[in-house]
Amino acid sequence: MRILFTPLIAGKPWNGKTLTTEPLGGSESAVGYLARALARRGHECIVYTHGAEGVFDGVQYRNQAWLPFLGQEKADVHISSRWSEIIGAVPNVPVILWLHDITNRTLLRGAPGDKLVFLSESHVNAMLTPESALPVPVFIIGNGVDNADFLPEPLPLARRQFGKLMWTSNPDRGLHVAARILQELRQKWPDLTLHIFGRAAVYGWGPEAEVPFYPRAEDLEGLVVHEPLNKAALAQVLKTAWCLFYPTTWPETFCIATLEAQAAGTPVIAAPYGALTETVKGGITTYDFDEAIEQLQNPEVWNDLSNQGRRYAAECDWMTRAQQWEEVFNA
DSSP states (O other), X not given: OEEEEEEOOOSSOOOTTHHHHSOOOHHHHHHHHHHHHHXXXXXXXXXEESSOOEEETTEEEEEGGGGGGGGGOOOSEEEEESOXXXXXXXXXXXXXXXXXXXXXXXXXXXXXXXXXXXXXXXXHHHHOOTTOOOSSOEEEOOOOBOGGGGOSOOOOGGGSOTTEEEEOSOGGGTHHHXXXXXXXXXXXXXXXXXXXXXXXXXXXXXXXXTGGGSOOGGGOTTEEEOOOOOHHHHHHHHTTOSEEEEOXXXXXSSOHHHHHHHHTTOOEXXXXXXXXXXXXXXXXXXXXXXXXXXXXXXXXXXXXXXXHHHHHHHHTBHHHHHHHHHHHHHO
């Protein structure tokens, strides 16, 4: 099949090379990884972005300057990621609107596109009311992970540093809250540290975008701020962590950050908010973070959660996700 992708033009310029050389936001990464997986399965994939043009891992990337000529394109399917306004730009081609965020429900009036893809049951419930009656099929396909990034095997518990917590998501998803909770936890466990890799730069924003969500001066003890890493490099760091700590205030629709931690065999402690109760299989979802830290110090619990997370992540590999998308194409 010939498949066109039109992800919303936003954030930092990117293309297929960015997936392996720079940090990149979750929604953009999802498009790149899915296109790469579909290309490996024999499809012709073209992605329109605002990065440099070229062919990367068998996927053709075109600059946004070509968007005015979409009406002349020939394809079997058009996937619009987060960009409902571009639907209809490719005449006589079935279009799938791939939703990543929780947006205004008015976006779905008239059911834009021929099919809708959500990321989780929670995502559907947040966007559709019981009275919603959409005249097009609705599908749920979660985000994925490239499990090859996590080879060789993650470190066993005995070789991990107790209390090395990681934050790899956008700062605006509750980093200041996590830092405040950390101070309370450190009263009992002073060895706890929170290593911050999720930064505004991942999305192409300057440091000023972090300021409103950065921890207060009195909440900086135990925080270690790092420069963001590309996916493969971040995977290697995740494999050394004791836990991904994510007491988020954001209504996640899936959360690639927690999936990556689980692929690394790193248990997750997260707030039971949004889709996290669905997507955290190798971890503890709770608001009682003191109890969660206590539980995780039991080696049997840690190892069990680590193994559960890895098994779940193995089911979410992008090649598996590509097969699920093929089923949507043919439905």
